[in-house]
Amino acid sequence: MVKKVFLLFSGGLDSIIAARLLKLRGFEVEAVHFKTPFFGKEEGELKELADRIGVELKVFDITDEFLPILKNPPHGYGKNANPCIDCKALMLKKLKEIAGGGIIATGEVVGQRPMSQRAQALRLIEKIAGLEGRVLRPLSGKLLPPTVYEENGFIKRDWLLNLQGRSRKRYPEIVKSLGIDADLPTPAGGCLLTQPAFAKKVKDLIKHGHLTKEDIVLLKIGRHFRLFDGKLVVGRNREENLFLKNFAKGEDILFYTVDVPGPAAILRHSFSPEDVELASRIVAGYSDGKNRDAVLVAVERNGKREEIKIEPLLNFDSYRVT
Ligand code: SF4
Incomplete structure (x- = not known):
């Protein structure tokens, strides 16, 4: 047998x-x-x-x-x-x-x-x-x-x-x-869990109680920032920017530059106005207008869109997860 x-x-x-x-x-x-x-x-x-x-x-x-x-x-x-x-x-x-x-x-x-x-x-x-x-x-x-x-x-x-x-x-x-x-x-x-940079992002999600399947999808793309309240993911190229624009849903806040080329970004798990301002400044800081006094950034949540003129932030390393 x-x-x-x-x-x-x-x-x-x-x-x-x-x-x-x-x-x-x-x-x-x-x-x-x-x-x-x-x-x-x-x-x-x-x-x-x-x-x-x-x-x-x-x-x-x-x-x-x-x-x-x-x-x-x-x-x-x-x-x-x-x-x-x-x-x-x-x-x-x-x-x-x-x-x-x-x-x-x-x-x-x-x-x-x-x-x-x-x-x-x-x-x-x-x-x-x-x-x-x-x-x-x-x-x-x-x-x-x-x-x-x-x-x-x-x-x-x-x-x-x-x-x-x-x-x-x-x-x-x-x-x-x-x-x-x-x-x-x-x-x-x-x-991926054995890779130090990826592991850092995973442990950050665990610490903040957001290890969900959706959050895990975002771990594989973008630059990651931990703000006062929420988590910001900033696209690194055209594909990632497009992905983030299509990914944003529900309470996610989507950011992208309006008057200069720049990245798209998603802020998740945050209702803090300070986070929205900081996220807009980081997005502006990654844009082609980073050396200007101000950049126009679109902010979308729940189908509502507003534009804010904001000073780019150039030194954001202290917020980076990786
Ligand atoms: S957690 Fe450890 S055992 Fe599990 S797949 Fe990763 S390396 Fe392998």
């Missing part, structure tokens, strides 16, 4: 090696990819990759479950805004639901990542997910205690690898021995 393995599949080389290793031992592999606005790869590219290595692909958006963890991770953050222990535990919990009684596997390598892949962390993550001894890690399996799958004879220890740490020295040999194509597509995209 062909046994089915549900593999946590990032689309990176480690998960490809794990998939291939299990396929070669006669297992049917279902590659499960989880995504949120912060991580996850392009579905079309993943599908092409999955077809090339002969596995079935399922992609799930776990944003709703992930956001509460990101706001308040029980096991804390890594170096930036990455709550890796709780994130991995969430993925394994979801994988357990999807797998039913099937075998659960990941492409993790012991000691490869500082927060979530130390041997102790791997055990903790299994415990949180209610999967103690039930996560097969073929790339490091020889170095880890036997899983239930080994104990019940589905998996043999000598099929498993003994990789550990960050070194990739042995990868070419392993890739070759498993018959993995050297020209496999490698979908781009790491985890």
